[in-house]
Each structure stands twice: as structure tokens, then as C-alpha cells.
Amino acid sequence: MGEKVLMKGNEAIAEAAIKAGCRHYFGYPITPQTEVAAYMSKRMPKIGGTFLQAESEVAAINMVIGVSSTGKRVMTSSSSPGVSLKSEGISYLAGCDLPALVVNVQRGGPGLGGIQPSQSDYFQATKGGSHGDYHNIVLAPASVQEMASLTQKGFELADKYRMVSMILADGTLGQMMEPVEIEEVSANQVEKPWALTGTGMKREHNIVNSLYLKPDLLEIKNFERFEKYKVVEENEVMYEEYMVEDADICVVAFGISARVAKNAVNMARAQGIKAGLIRPITLWPFPKKPLFNAAQHCKAFISVEMNMGQMIQDVELAIRCTRPVYLCNRTGGMIPSPDQVLEKIVEVNDGGAK
Amino acid sequence: MSTLNILYAGFGGQGILFSGKFVAYDGLIAGKQVSWLPSYGPEMRGGTANCSVIISDDPIGSPIVEKPDVLVAMNGPSLDKYENEVVSGGKIFVDSALIERKVERTDVDVYYIPSTKIANEKGIPTLANMIITGKMIKEVPELSIDNMDTVLSKIVSARHQDLLEVNKDAVRTGYDYE
Numbered sequence: 360m361g362e363k364v365l366m367k368g369n370e371a372i373a374e375a376a377i378k379a380g381c382r383h384y385f386g387y388p389i390t391p392q393t394e395v396a397a398y399m400s401k402r403m404p405k406i407g408g409t410f411l412q413a414e415s416e417v418a419a420i421n422m423v424i425g426v427s428s429t430g431k432r433v434m435t436s437s438s439s440p441g442v443s444l445k446s447e448g449i450s451y452l453a454g455c456d457l458p459a460l461v462v463n464v465q466r467g468g469p470g471l472g473g474i475q476p477s478q479s480d481y482f483q484a485t486k487g488g489s490h491g492d493y494h495n496i497v498l499a500p501a502s503v504q505e506m507a508s509l510t511q512k513g514f515e516l517a518d519k520y521r522m523v524s525m526i527l528a529d530g531t532l533g534q535m536m537e538p539v540e541i542e543e544v545s546a547n548q549v550e551k552p553w554a555l556t557g558t559g560m561k562r563e564h565n566i567v568n569s570l571y572l573k574p575d576l577l578e579i580k581n582f583e584r585f586e587k588y589k590v591v592e593e594n595e596v597m598y599e600e601y602m603v604e605d606a607d608i609c610v611v612a613f614g615i616s617a618r619v620a621k622n623a624v625n626m627a628r629a630q631g632i633k634a635g636l637i638r639p640i641t642l643w644p645f646p647k648k649p650l651f652n653a654a655q656h657c658k659a660f661i662s663v664e665m666n667m668g669q670m671i672q673d674v675e676l677a678i679r680c681t682r683p684v685y686l687c688n689r690t691g692g693m694i695p696s697p698d699q700v701l702e703k704i705v706e707v708n709d710g711g712a713k
Numbered sequence: 714m715s716t717l718n719i720l721y722a723g724f725g726g727q728g729i730l731f732s733g734k735f736v737a738y739d740g741l742i743a744g745k746q747v748s749w750l751p752s753y754g755p756e757m758r759g760g761t762a763n764c765s766v767i768i769s770d771d772p773i774g775s776p777i778v779e780k781p782d783v784l785v786a787m788n789g790p791s792l793d794k795y796e797n798e799v800v801s802g803g804k805i806f807v808d809s810a811l812i813e814r815k816v817e818r819t820d821v822d823v824y825y826i827p828s829t830k831i832a833n834e835k836g837i838p839t840l841a842n843m844i845i846t847g848k849m850i851k852e853v854p855e856l857s858i859d860n861m862d863t864v865l866s867k868i869v870s871a872r873h874q875d876l877l878e879v880n881k882d883a884v885r886t887g888y889d890y891e
Binding site: 363364365390391474530531534535536537538615618619621622625694696697 | 734737738741746747748749750751753773774775776777779867
């Protein structure tokens with residue numbers, strides 16, 4: 360194992376991608392994720408990789424489609440408005456069953472919004488976000504170390520399932536520094552017999568395509584893809600549980616909100632309130648089972664989010680509305696404070712939350 | 714459980730983020746958990762800048778310092794904004810060359826050091842941040858100057874190695890200031 364170094368979350372993503380064998384990065388600058396591109400621009404030329412600042416986000420995602428078709432690990436990164444621009448390409452990647460890593464270091468929205476951190480692209484990331492029936496694997500880091508490790512996990516899952524893995528981070532995680540240790544992992548964990556590598560006149564040519572004009576064929580394609588999604592839902596759910604075993608109040612939060620929520624849970628425990636935290640690490644597939652199990656003994660849930668209440672719907676579905684679920688949120692670039700979350704926990708514990 | 718919450722605040726360009734990084738790296742080398750969170754955006758280009766640094770024996774929850782144990786104020790607006798957020802019994806370090814007023818709180822320890830004036834006099838006008846940081850290291854028992862050389866060699870970039878010695882000198886000057 361190497362030495363721990365202090366790195367910004369954005370830089371950790373870039374270095375982790377390089378150490379996972381990604382040699383192709385296409386992007387377009389936008390705050391608060393620009394350090395990903397800046398880091399790539401410094402490193403890629405030195406290691407025989409490609410860094411290309413495209414003329415737009417749309418161009419960048421289409422370059423990703425091109426490289427992915429050849430079976431190479433490839434990524435792009437952006438922040439909220441830029442990810443909207445990439446959405447069309449993400450749907451094409453899904454329709455072509457191509458692996459890729461897309462990073463969204465979220466900022467406040469809608470529209471151009473602001474540049475301060477937010478989690479308001481949860482719906483966009485987890486519910487498709489672009490046209491057609493499809494899913495991305497959505498990974499939500501909560502530390503700089505996870506910015507690195509989930510980037511590498513994202514490449515692995517993308518290759519394994521021929522899907523887009525999305526890192527759903529936020530401006531805080533992108534900009535903050537923490538100690539991080541980044542491993543070298545193989546870029547060739549999965550065979551890619553479908554890749555466009557030249558037939559050498561030795562095999563039938565491969566086709567990468569998302570156009571199916573015969574509806575019966577397109578239906579079969581979609582059925583097959585959703586069979587694959589079932590396998591992902593069965594095998595790839597990741598989450599962290601903190602003091603949930605005996606909890607009366609279960610706080611649910613991801614990313615930076617989960618860090619704030621953990622402080623609040625500790626403060627609540629110090630007051631004798633049995634609070635716990637479930638932190639989804641995969642937002643899709645969503646950790647339904649641990650939430651459902653928690654609902655057997657928790658009297659209420661609190662979803663802590665930096666948006667107007669998006670994940671809360673998945674929490675309600677996961678527990679099948681058997682317990683009340685309250686929202687504790689800030690939006691527009693504001694971050695909830697531990698005190699705000701604690702206040703909500705106390706209120707809900709007293710049974711008085713509206 | 715020992716956790717030290719430090720908030721650096723001043724103008725963009727004063728090296729607020731760099732000093733924060735210095736302190737965070739010092740914690741890392743001492744084997745602590747650390748986090749460093751900057752304010753980012755337009756303020757980098759001249760407005761107010763601040764930086765939260767947490768050094769802890771335990772995993773760090775929120776990286777945002779809202780109630781600092783230690784406040785380093787390098788301009789008037791920062792002191793105005795954060796003076797009342799410091800925990801009771803906490804410490805405030807004031808660049809008295811740039812901030813004329815005194816701290817009003819009586820339940821905190823206050824250290825006045827004219828770091829910008831000292832820096833100018835020493836011909837290192839960009840290193841007032843490291844002078845006040847030296848003073849902080851001296852007065853905050855959780856921090857230590859022992860690893861200064863290692864820390865600086867890690868955070869001063871390769872093309873600015875010529876600045877290593879003046880940085881050390883600046884930290885030492887603040888450390889020795891009475």
C-alpha cells in the first residue's frame with residue numbers, strides 16, 4: 360500500500376481513473392469540477408493518454424462513445440448543467456450497451472443555477488435522465504477516499520455490465536482535501552469481445568448501434584437489458600449502516616449530506632435518542648432491503664438531502680410507506696448543518712414533526 | 714475524543730488556502746484524521762476566502778467548520794463575521810496590522826500579531842499567512858512545529874522550491890513572536 364497524500368476530491372477522481380487504466384478523457388470546463396480536467400491535462404500527455412478539451416459537452420460525450428466502442432476505458436466529467444448537455448449521449452451509450460464513466464460534481468440548479476454544492480440531480484442520475492428505458496449505475500462517494508475508490512469501482516462495474524457508471528458527487532466533495540490512498544487496478548478485468556478493434560479478416564465484424572427500426576427487435580433488446588439490470592440490482596447494492604441496529608429514528612442520506620447527518624446522529628445519541636444512519640453508496644441500484652429491514656423497528660425515517668426532496672421518494676418506496684418519512688433539506692447550494700438535522704431528529708423523536 | 718476545528722478567513726490572495734493545507738498536512742503526518750475545505754468560486758479572485766481545517770483522532774463527519782475552536786482572522790470582515798461563532802474557550806488569532814479593532818469576546822483567548830507588517834518588513838509580503846500560522850502552532854497545543862520541514866517540502870510545489878526556506882523562516886518568525 361502506498362503513502363496517504365492530501366488531495367482534492369476532483370484530483371482523486373482523476374488519479375484513480377488513471378490508475379484504473381483510463382487513458383482517454385474528454386471534457387469541457389465547468390465549476391466545481393474543473394480540477395478533474397486540469398489534472399488530466401497535466402497527466403495524460405505524460406503517460407501516452409489522451410486529454411481533449413472538446414468544443415462542448417455534447418462533443419465530449421460523443422467522443423466517449425467513440426472510444427468506448429473500441430473497448431478502451433474512457434471517461435468524461437462535468438457539473439450539473441454540463442451533464443444535462445451530455446444526457447443525449449448517455450442514452451446512446453445505454454442503447455449501445457457501452458461502458459463509460461461519467462462524473463457529475465453537482466452544483467445548484469435548475470438552469471445555470473449556481474456554483475455551490477447540491478444534490479439536486481438525484482432524479483436525473485437515478486431515473487434515467489435522458490430518453491428511453493435505461494439505467495445508469497450511480498455511485499455516491501462521501502469522502503475523498505471514496506471519490507477514488509468508487510471511480511475505480513465504477514470502471515469495473517461499467518465494463519462488467521456494459522453500462523454507464525455515474526459518480527454523483529457534489530462541489531464540496533470535489534473541492535475538499537482529505538488523505539487518500541489510490542491503488543493501481545487492472546484495466547482488463549473483463550473481456551470485451553464486442554469491441555470494435557478491427558477484424559484482421561479473422562472474424563465477423565462487430566456492430567455497435569442503438570438504432571432498431573423493428574419494434575419487436577427493439578422490445579427484445581430492452582427486455583434483455585432489463586434482465587441485466589435485475590442482476591445488477593441483485594448483486595451490486597452498496598450502503599453503509601451506522602447505529603441502525605437498535606435505532607428508533609433512521610436518517611437516510613448520501614454523499615456530503617451523510618457526513619453532516621452522521622454528526623447529527625452522534626449528537627442525538629449523546630442526548631439519549633436512538634438515531635441511526637443508512638447511507639446509500641449505490642443510488643441505483645438503491646439499497647431497498649436494508650431500509651425495509653430498518654422499518655421493522657424504526658418508528659420514522661428522515662431523508663437528508665441538498666435538494667427539494669428527491670431521494671425521499673425512493674425511501675418511501677423501499678419501506679413501502681409503512682413508516683412516516685420526513686424531509687430535512689437545504690437547496691440552491693446551501694448545506695444542512697448538523698444542528699438542523701439534530702433538530703429534525705429531536706422533533707421527529709418527539710412525534711411532533713409536521 | 715479530540716477534534717480541533719480551525720477556520721482561516723481573509724481576502725483571496727492572502728494564502729488562506731495554502732496555510733490551511735499546511736496545517737492539514739501537519740495533522741496527516743502526525744497520524745491524525747484531517748479534512749480541508751475551501752470556499753471556492755469568485756471569492757478566489759479577491760473577495761473573502763475561508764478555509765475549514767479539521768484535525769481529529771476520529772473519523773471526521775462534516776468537513777464544514779461552523780463553530781471553530783481556532784479562528785485565524787486576516788481581515789476585518791472575517792473577524793466581524795466569525796468572532797461570535799468561535800466556541801467558548803477557543804482561540805482567535807488576529808492580524809493586527811490589518812485589523813484595527815480588538816476582539817470583543819471575553820471568553821476566548823486572543824492573540825494579536827501584526828503578521829502583514831512583519832512580512833513586509835522582512836521583505837516577504839506574501840507570507841503573512843505563514844507568520845500568523847507559526848504563532849498559531851505555538852499557541853495551540855494540538856499542533857506542533859516538529860514536522861514543518863517535511864510538511865513544507867510536500868506542499869510547496871516543485872517549481873517553487875526556492876520558496877521553501879522563506880516559508881520556514883516565516884513560520885519560525887511567527888512561532889517565536891512574543
